[in-house]
Amino acid sequence: GAVVSQHPSWVICKSGTSVKIECRSLDFQATTMFWYRQFPKQSLMLMATSNEGSKATYEQGVEKDKFLINHASLTLSTLTVTSAHPEDSSFYICSASSLANEQFFGPGTRLTVL
Amino acid sequence: TQLLEQSPQFLSIQEGENLTVYCNSSSVFSSLQWYRQEPGEGPVLLVTVVTGGEVKKLKRLTFQFGDARKDSSLHITAAQPGDTGLYLCAGPKETSGSRLTFGEGTQLTVNP
Numbered sequence: 670g671a672v673v674s675q676h677p678s679w680v681i682c683k684s685g686t687s688v689k690i691e692c693r694s695l696d697f698q699a700t701t702m703f704w705y706r707q708f709p710k711q712s713l714m715l716m717a718t719s720n721e722g723s724k725a726t727y728e729q730g731v732e733k734d735k736f737l738i739n740h741a742s743l744t745l746s747t748l749t750v751t752s753a754h755p756e757d758s759s760f761y762i763c764s765a766s767s768l769a770n771e772q773f774f775g776p777g778t779r780l781t782v783l
Numbered sequence: 784t785q786l787l788e789q790s791p792q793f794l795s796i797q798e799g800e801n802l803t804v805y806c807n808s809s810s811v812f813s814s815l816q817w818y819r820q821e822p823g824e825g826p827v828l829l830v831t832v833v834t835g836g837e838v839k840k841l842k843r844l845t846f847q848f849g850d851a852r853k854d855s856s857l858h859i860t861a862a863q864p865g866d867t868g869l870y871l872c873a874g875p876k877e878t879s880g881s882r883l884t885f886g887e888g889t890q891l892t893v894n895p
Contacts, residue, residue: 673825701881712871712888713826718881762825766881774818774825 671697673765675775682753683783689749690778692763698743699765703772704736707760719746753782785810787872787886795892799861804889806872807854813875815855816883817846820869829857862893 672695682688692702701720705713717738719725725738737749746765750757758781764772790805806815814833818826830839832848832855839846843866845858859866872886 675825703882710890712885715882715884760823764825771828771831772881772883774827776825777823779823 671695671765671767671773673699673763673773673775675761675763675778677778678776679779679781681781681783684754685752687749687751688753688780689747690761690763690780692746692748692765692775694744694765694773697765697767699746699767700743701766702740702746703764703766704738704746704748705762705764707762707777709760713762716748750780753780755782758782785812785874785877785884787874787884789870789872789886789889791889792887793890793892795894796862798863798893798895800893802859802862802891804857804859804870804891805854806856806886808874809853810877811852813852815848815852815872815874817855817857818871818873820871820888821867826871859891862891864893864895867891867893 674693676691703718704716707713715728716731717725717727719738719740721740721743727733740746760777760779762777764774766772788807816831817829820826830846835850835852837848843860847856870889873883876882876884
């Protein structure tokens with residue numbers, strides 16, 4: 670299967686700072702990338718869908734100014750959590766989709782905001 | 784709103800036992816997927832079922848898609864500790880085939 674990487678795998682930051690998470694499709698071109706967040710013992714919740722070269726589409730209740738998404742190339746999407754607060758602490762997972770619509774998930778990034 | 788309800792939410796069994804996890808919805812899905820996720824990792828796709836009534840087998844795992852394409856089940860035979868993980872069902876959102884909606888997940892623990 671296709672490989673999707675995320676960087677960093679974990680990050681600890683102070684409240685009020687911004688954190689950028691990268692999602693890369695390593696061996697295929699991803700027309701669409703998705704960002705999810707997952708709280709402990711819970712399922713994945715879709716945050717936004719990003720297509721290369723266009724603005725991301727955010728799910729209801731997700732603040733677009735809080736979670737900035739950039740999808741500058743067919744192999745890279747970034748999620749920036751701006752002015753992070755402790756309640757933003759979560760496991761953030763990206764997935765990448767090719768033209769076949771199958772999603773391949775990254776290994777996730779654990780964000781802890783102190 | 785398309786919702787996928789999974790049951791049970793938690794399951795703790797002994798090695799060698801059989802189990803079934805259910806994924807139900809009041810909505811029709813064009814397909815359903817099953818994933819397994821281990822702590823600190825992303826979900827890994829196990830199977831996609833597309834046709835109503837379809838049965839797929841993956842070693843000791845048997846997946847079934849309901850005739851009406853509103854529900855699915857995952858049956859594990861002779862569970863092993865390595866089967867421990869979070870099992871998630873997911874289906875495409877009706878407004879966009881590429882976006883997925885996930886069930887709440889079933890946390891399975893297989894004790895040696």
